[in-house]
Amino acid sequence: MADIQDSTEVIHRIDPDTKGDNSVRFDELVRLLEHGSDEELHLHLEGFHHSDLADAFGLLDRSLRKRLIESVKEGLDPDLLFELEDHLRKELTDSLTPEEVAEVITEMDSDEAVQVLEDMEEGERAEVLSSVPKEEREDIEVGLAFPEDSAGRRMQTDVVSVGTNWTVGQTIDYLREESDLPEEFLDLFVVDEEARPVGIISLSRILRSPRNTLMREISDETQVLVPADTLQEEVALLFEKYDLTTAGVVDQSGKLLGMITVDDVMEVAREEFEEDVLRLGGVGEETMDDGVLQSSAKRFTWLLVNLITAALASLVISLFDATIEQMVALAVLMPIVASMGGNAGTQTLTITVRALATKELTSYNTMRAIRKELLVGVLNGVLFAIISGVSTVFLFGQGVESSLLLGGVIAGAMVINMIIAGLSGVILPVLLNRWGLDPALASGVFVTTVTDVVGFFAFLGLASLVLL
């Protein structure tokens, strides 16, 4: 008793005062990695929860991390290996022999082992697998046979399934006696003679039913079965939508292959989401922990694309260099129109990309969304045309007539660009999505290119028509 309470107090209890802040323990870890003996370090590491230690890996710099890897390597905790971010996990497995990796992943659930192995190179993976005992290896190979990011890759092959005519009592006895069951599970499957799931039952329902109740009487009607090739982000959406705790993964014939549980899905959902944010921000799969060269390289491509599109905008400006030469105020004002368009376009784009990801935007309401963005563009366009037009008239007073005309030019260009911004912000991602491309990936650069080019062209074009 004392044991349990102590360990929860120290390790896992989120203390009201520190709110789960582990910084004292982390600072001590840093000190020991810098100056401590191996014994002190080992002793201190014993107090860490594997998830906290995985976080610490991400915060440390390379040299301290190297020492940490050396100290956790021996008798490596499978939970720690699994919890590490992909690139940190790779660093750790690279420092182990294939046999050592095999030993650790043999202790994992099949879905966790698959996640560790899928990031390895072909040859290395084969070497590791050859040292995994047959039974575990076969389970892992089932998972690896499915495409990356599919439900088949994320599923656990160990599931609990019972017959439709089993009683609650029979089921509980079976669970107590059978040793080859997953370590933790939240629901069990009711299957027919061909191993096809016909229902799912939560453990709380089993525990609350009399022993003679038949499984089929308490089988839950909310059953979601996903084919093994379903994308993991679709699976995450289903879990959130239907408030699932477990989903069965089935093959083409409807046979149960494995299950996905909600704790795994939370991580999938976060990863998919991170990907979207980073892509919208023009960065690929970068992490805090990438080195300078890696980060520079990952950002270079997008910056190069931006340079080319910026050059396109310059080309548009150069068409009007004679106009600018006659009236330098145009050069002063032109970035305003482009900037407002870029921002309005980004706003629409953000809304659209999110709505596509959560399926709130479908073919049914696309036309409505476009119509709405057109109207928002007109409305905000007119408002900002008035604000910027009037400000220009008052601030650029080189003559009443010319300043009135200049105000009119900026107002006209503003309306045009804000409308185009709204339309391109919704139409471009919808098109990319329809062509099977990730709308978060490239829409940003397209939209700002459109708004830059249209902004400069509308403003300078109107100016050369009206003013000169």
Add this chain to the structure above:
Amino acid sequence: MADIQDSTEVIHRIDPDTKGDNSVRFDELVRLLEHGSDEELHLHLEGFHHSDLADAFGLLDRSLRKRLIESVKEGLDPDLLFELEDHLRKELTDSLTPEEVAEVITEMDSDEAVQVLEDMEEGERAEVLSSVPKEEREDIEVGLAFPEDSAGRRMQTDVVSVGTNWTVGQTIDYLREESDLPEEFLDLFVVDEEARPVGIISLSRILRSPRNTLMREISDETQVLVPADTLQEEVALLFEKYDLTTAGVVDQSGKLLGMITVDDVMEVAREEFEEDVLRLGGVGEETMDDGVLQSSAKRFTWLLVNLITAALASLVISLFDATIEQMVALAVLMPIVASMGGNAGTQTLTITVRALATKELTSYNTMRAIRKELLVGVLNGVLFAIISGVSTVFLFGQGVESSLLLGGVIAGAMVINMIIAGLSGVILPVLLNRWGLDPALASGVFVTTVTDVVGFFAFLGLASLVLL
């Protein structure tokens, strides 16, 4: 049996062919809302899962939604009401009397009832609550007493707790006999005499242990207890980090007040994510479903801020209007430097804001992050200085000497702006975070203001020094 199988096939099974695509059923719903009789509509609605129906609410336009509300209103399904997006739920409750709302929320878990009530106005809420039976009302009022977005608001007050010396057999008997338990639960709490949780046990562990096992022997050491005033996004991070299915919510003295389960957390995590993305994109709490006026209004503020900052950039340009007058090529080239800086800054900002949200960036590694961004800025700055400098020399050949100088000017300005972009992209969000502000909220506009101003100033300033 046949019954269960049929309903799962039709309603919830994710068919391998359609991959869970409900569009046929949705299209039929639209047809019936437009032209069908009330009877046909009711019949069709019976086939809907409440989550699918909640999604359909979001896709429909206002007039069709109005008819749908009329048809679901009577005998309203509490699950449907809960699953609706906030603004749609409000639309539905607005069409009900306070007594009708009270009737529906009485059937809900306390955390769900709190979520429905918290969006209502004070007076309306009081009116609804007065019609809720005393016992349920008290549970709801416990939740409502905690601050918005706190663990206390999200917790369910019905929990299952057992004594440390109970046996598995006793526990199962208690679960079968006690009627006042939550409908579904994943874990149960082991509490001491003062109702303080000392451990948590998963139901699968109870089911797999012999009847005479004591609770304290199988109590799980991974116990996370959160104080009731913890922010819900902190709770979501803890669930993901420690792979939790249930977390206990405690008061200052450590007494168990309620629990939060993983299915609720998935929704919280998604909402918090969405908020971050939308804020980074310069849109507030906008949804696909907002009308034109609402959307325009929500985006207006950010656009106005952008107009002011763009005017600041124009002011910088106007300082150099004499320089531009002498060499129009400057006006042609200047947006390139500003645009590259804006993009580089947004990249750094995106990485930084995400790392702050997931606590991968802490005070321990802030200096390292800043140093890294400085170096990435120098490296990519030099690369793009060379690319843009050389291109300028070849494309702007109004004379060998002047084109060489112009190339040098753009190269120099590029290096300066890319470095400033990297630094401001990491320093600004870190400062906002330290001051307790959301770094996603305002960093974007600050960073691009900095890069615009610095970009124009460096380019035109260098030009006026070197060229004229």
